[in-house]
Amino acid sequence: MSYKLKNLRVLVVDDNKPIRALLRALLLDLGFGTIDAAETLEEGWGFYCEHKPDLILVDWRMDRQDAIEFTKRVREDQRSPAPYLPVIVMTGFTSKERVFHARDAGATEFLIKPFTIQTLVDHLTHIIERPRDFVIAPEFVGPDRRRRSEDVPHKKRRADKIKNADMVTD
């Protein structure tokens, strides 16, 4: 028996149309029931407010801050319908500072591009199986940044990919 994902809805936000279409198809292949694919953060916000997905994947380009602002908006905007839902930030640029920046904005996971299907599945499994407490503090709103190392099954692999970074954990 495997996961029943048909009743799960995922929002993908990526301004690159072919990549967006591919991500949508891959998530459908993996069994998710409904995928909303948005080109812009504003469109993504609209989908999010209207459909209240179970999970968000948002692309973060090196030259922009909009994916980070989007994540903070999901966490902190008073109109946000599901501020605690998992947000996966995808990016091809992986400096230590950047990982911490995404984490501090409230990202649940950081998915480094290029990724394999297995890596994507690992992140999604982690989110499903090991949800974290949610912290609301004056300077931080998001999943608890303190994670036990045993909570992170691919610590070594991800650490290898993140230049000069020990891990996403504190």
Place this chain on the structure above:
Amino acid sequence: MGTSDTDQPEVIIIKASQELKRKAGTGGFDPAAIKNAETRLEAASLMFPAAAEQDISLIEEALELIAAKKPWKDIKLTIQAATVELKSHSIMFRFPLVTVIAESLLRFCGGLTEIQPLAGEVIGLHLKTLRIAINQGPRAITDNDRVALLSGLEKASAKVLREKV
């Protein structure tokens, strides 16, 4: 002066939601579904030229900004961001020649703290080579690529970076 308890910032901890787990159930991802997704990703290489268009256009625009003598710092970020995307996607879609050219362009831009004479030409040369590599489709890097394309890029880059020093 001491701090009373009431001065401490309020931190609220909300217990982890089990909603996804409840909806998804148990058993993990279906291996057949994972295989389907892997097969799709392997077959998706033909999508790369379309996926690369946006970033190629950004590098073209950056070249126009260099010609217009705009600040290098902003141009550099645009080129680096577009090239990082190209590199990531080229690995995902298995265009190794594009990956190597993108790495060369990133090294070159990373080495420039300000715009140098001929820097625009070297970036333009990378752009031209990227276009060739994208149009040739997914294939392994050949000895001819190393001689005809990659060594030329490296030499041109080194010449400009040496001039900087």
